[in-house]
Amino acid sequence: MTLSGKKIVLGICGGIAAYKTPDLVRKLVAAGAQVRVVLNASASHFVSELSLQAVSGFPVSTDLLDPSAEAAMGHIELAKWADILLIAPATANTMAKLAHGIADDLLTTIYLATTADIFIAPAMNQQMWKARPTQHNARLLQEYDIQLLGPAEGEQACGDTGPGRMLEPQELVEYLSRLHAPAQPLQGKHVLITAGPTRESLDPVRFISNHSSGKMGFAIAQQARAMGAQVSLVAGPVALATPPGVNRINVETAEQMLEAVMSITPECDIFIATAAVADYRAADVAENKIKKNADELTLTFTKNPDILKAVANLPSPPFCVGFAAESQNVEAYAKRKLTEKKLDMIAANDITLAGLGFNSDANALQLFWPEGSRNLSPQPKTDLAIELLNVVIERYQHKTTH
Structure with missing residues (x-):
């Protein structure tokens, strides 16, 4: 420093x-x-x-x-x-x-x-x-x-x-x-990042969401900006300060996140999707608060858009990096998502490991791309973001020069 x-x-x-x-x-x-x-x-x-x-x-x-x-x-x-x-x-x-x-x-x-x-x-x-x-x-x-x-x-x-x-x-x-660091490997590049959870309303009072804190995505945004990138950060509802120099767009739902991402994607070079987007939303959001009138409540859900897949399958997509938070078969599920969504890279983490992942200041990642893989050891998310970005830069340069 x-x-x-x-x-x-x-x-x-x-x-x-x-x-x-x-x-x-x-x-x-x-x-x-x-x-x-x-x-x-x-x-x-x-x-x-x-x-x-x-x-x-x-x-x-x-x-x-x-x-x-x-x-x-x-x-x-x-x-x-x-x-x-x-x-x-x-x-x-x-x-x-x-x-x-x-x-x-x-x-x-x-x-x-x-x-x-x-x-x-x-x-x-x-x-x-x-x-x-x-x-x-x-x-x-x-x-x-x-x-x-x-x-x-x-x-x-x-x-x-x-x-x-x-x-x-x-x-x-x-x-x-x-x-003000001299090394600026992302100078001239536009990096788009999603971070945090989404919230899907059930009625005017309740919603479904998840435990994502957004810390990993915000750490990546901070480090990408320090490496010289223009950074756009589409953030779900999290209580985190915006990293300096980063353009932040706040959203709540998966559909709002998709709209924000698609509006920026045409001008970005690298897309890193760390957000924990809700897979489903309520088919019908109640106009008024749902009352506790019965012992059981049945709700119908409909599938949310797959933001990462939508971007990766554009005619001219940016370099796409996905995140996979898994509780079992981490490598197998991550590689399946890499192939099915046509990603350039995926970063997987095991959410069962104590002290790592959701709501933690530390994490560990397994990185996979079509030709290889790399493990990033447990460390603070700010340091992990630097290691991850160095690999992203390496793979991005390999793709754009071959």
Whole structure:
């Protein structure tokens, strides 16, 4: 992990997460970066200039027109100096200013004046994050090619639980390091990934689904982006932060996932289907809640579309990678799916292995393709994603050059 030689301006806004920023600066410096800190007025209530100066080795900037800066134009000096502008924590108020081009302090002025890569780590109350104006501003910022890092989900200082926590300093450093890593084997490629479960309604209250957490698909999306790919992530209902730089499309049902996938497939090079799509849906969804009137309830189900097979059997399909979560005869079932669906590769995992697979942070995979196979040993899903993608790249290049 390295940010060697990178010049980073860290903008700190006034949120409780600002107390983590001295540790963030220390970790950025340890990764090889030079860090200059810009503190807005409200942030100074949560963290001191002295502590930030001590860990960065540079004076902390707070004033738009700083008499000590060259020609009192500190915002231009810092804007030109930076390779990366990281705003962490970024409050809802600052995000609104950035989205609408309001430059009324040093940080927002640097933002408008810089050509550096810009990253924002939101931090706020979960309801403030979910609020429609904040979500609108987040979309606007992404349209400006600004990458949102998080937010994460969890317990908040106010006592609420939900999305809105700033990513931890180590996570932010890892994201920046991966995105600025020199190796970009997927540069110029568009990777489409499905992740998580689908939900199929039975009535306005109930649905059928499965235990998929989406962690494997999100890890693959994160690593594919770090390898230079344009990444589209079609996600079922999961509580995971969108990896930075990834275009996320949220869906619930298998039919919605099929529609989203088919709209993107014509422009993608590689399709990796990790989603645990429901095989069946209710033939008729009840208009009202089904009442408990009898000891037994009979429901009729109809088969859902096979998204992976539909893509793999297109006239000009992308390189297709399927996933098979099996509880028995793992290799036999995986190879059958590989052949029947006309896939380029399939990744199989045994869901009976303790501590691996669904809802776990670790997994192991058996990879199969028409000419061979490879086993990937148990490891964290973030590391497993790198190994998997390296094999996908190898097989993709073999297919496109032979």
